[in-house]
Amino acid sequence: ETxxxxxxxxxxxxxxxxxxLRCSSQSGHNTVSWYQQALGQGPQFIFQYYRExxxxxxxxPPRFSGLQFPNYSSELNVNALELDDxxxxxxxxxxxxxxxxxTFGSGTRLTVV
Amino acid sequence: AxxxxxxxxxxxVQEAETVTLSCTYDxxxxxxxxxxxxxxxxxxMILVIRQEAYKQQNATENRFSxxxxxxxxxxxxKISDSQLGDAAMYFCAFSTFSGSRLTFGxxxxxxxxx
Numbered sequence: 458e459t460x461x462x463x464x465x466x467x468x469x470x471x472x473x474x475x476x477x478l479r480c481s482s483q484s485g486h487n488t489v490s491w492y493q494q495a496l497g498q499g500p501q502f503i504f505q506y507y508r509e510x511x512x513x514x515x516x517x518p519p520r521f522s523g524l525q526f527p528n529y530s531s532e533l534n535v536n537a538l539e540l541d542d543x544x545x546x547x548x549x550x551x552x553x554x555x556x557x558x559x560t561f562g563s564g565t566r567l568t569v570v
Numbered sequence: 571a572x573x574x575x576x577x578x579x580x581x582x583v584q585e586a587e588t589v590t591l592s593c594t595y596d597x598x599x600x601x602x603x604x605x606x607x608x609x610x611x612x613x614x615m616i617l618v619i620r621q622e623a624y625k626q627q628n629a630t631e632n633r634f635s636x637x638x639x640x641x642x643x644x645x646x647x648k649i650s651d652s653q654l655g656d657a658a659m660y661f662c663a664f665s666t667f668s669g670s671r672l673t674f675g676x677x678x679x680x681x682x683x684x
Binding site: 488490492497498499500501502505507512513515545547549551554555556557559561562563564 | 574603605612613614615616617620661663665666669670671672673674675676677
């Protein structure tokens with residue numbers, strides 16, 4: 458049974474650019490949640506996808522968008538990058554849209570310069 | 571909106587001793603879940619323990635146990651017989667019973683001294 462895989466592990470972008478982060482969910486899981494973890498802080502919920510539909514969104518602007526594919530992998534897209542978008546982005550998958558049974562990935566460290 | 575507060579940014583413990591990490595939360599919900607997660611340098615969040623609010627009995631997982639005080643909205647984590655591998659950032663988290671998102675605290679960095 459594979460876990461959650463996120464790519465890339467690190468990347469550096471320039472302010473104003475766009476970025477796409479990817480997440481492969483654990484085998485058998487149909488729900489993916491994305492979290493932003495700024496340095497020295499706890500993760501904050503961005504949004505969740507359940508069976509390819511958005512199923513809840515946190516307090517993030519529309520330039521944060523996502524997608525879930527039929528194989529339940531997911532993408533997080535961020536447009537018009539700002540310096541404050543620099544953070545660790547964590548993906549977590551689960552079976553059904555429940556708050557337990559999450560498997561987290563190791564995250565993508567995004568630096569915006 | 572729910573909030574989770576961890577008032578101890580850093581804690582340290584000697585190997586083999588016991589340490590308690592504190593967490594308080596605020597919610598108007600009556601049914602919810604509480605969690606403790608561990609985040610080692612590998613960055614992957616690992617579930618340590620889970621408590622359902624409707625259960626009066628405190629959850630226990632091997633060396634990890636919680637003290638859940640619902641009226642006081644307090645949820646502390648006790649680590650017994652601390653090991654070097656317990657060193658990590660620990661996060662307290664909350665979720666409503668019907669929801670699917672986690673609300674995390676700011677974290678407590680635990681150091682285990684040999």
